[in-house]
Amino acid sequence: MSHNLPDPEFNQRNVLGGNLASCCFAPLTGYFRNGFCHTGARDAGQHTVCAKMTSEFLNFSAARGNDLITPIPEFGFGGLQPGDYWCLCALRWVEAYNHGVAPPLKLEACHESLLNLVDLETLKEFAL
Numbered sequence: 001m002s003h004n005l006p007d008p009e010f011n012q013r014n015v016l017g018g019n020l021a022s023c024c025f026a027p028l029t030g031y032f033r034n035g036f037c038h039t040g041a042r043d044a045g046q047h048t049v050c051a052k053m054t055s056e057f058l059n060f061s062a063a064r065g066n067d068l069i070t071p072i073p074e075f076g077f078g079g080l081q082p083g084d085y086w087c088l089c090a091l092r093w094v095e096a097y098n099h100g101v102a103p104p105l106k107l108e109a110c111h112e113s114l115l116n117l118v119d120l121e122t123l124k125e126f127a128l
Helices: 055-063 088-100 114-115 121-124
Strands: 047-052 084-088
Touching: 047 088, 047 114, 055 088, 084 088, 114 121
Parallel strands: none
Antiparallel strands: 047 084
16 A cells, blocks of 8 residues: 555545545644644644644744644754644644634634544634
8 A cells, every 4th residue: 555545444524524634744734734624543643734824823822832833854844934834732722712713724624533523614704
């Protein structure tokens, strides 16, 4: 099996009910680092939200203890900047939403499990 293709064990539906689209390949995102916001039993953070980074969100996340800006070369992480797409933890996006700094979303690439936390109408308000 190619490492570029999603494992068929993943639920590959998005919040709109269609096939889950890729989020980003540069930087390579996703819990499984395959460019998709797939999730599974090992993904405790539920990295299901494909969001376009903003400086407000990146600073908010860093202040909450998850610095996505600073590169960590030993883990192959170059750091994020505004405009990058990234698979965020669902609860971090909800927290940012509650604080008025939620980044915009690529709905076609947001995993359907996000609907367990946020209704589709709210998500559509943040659609790119």
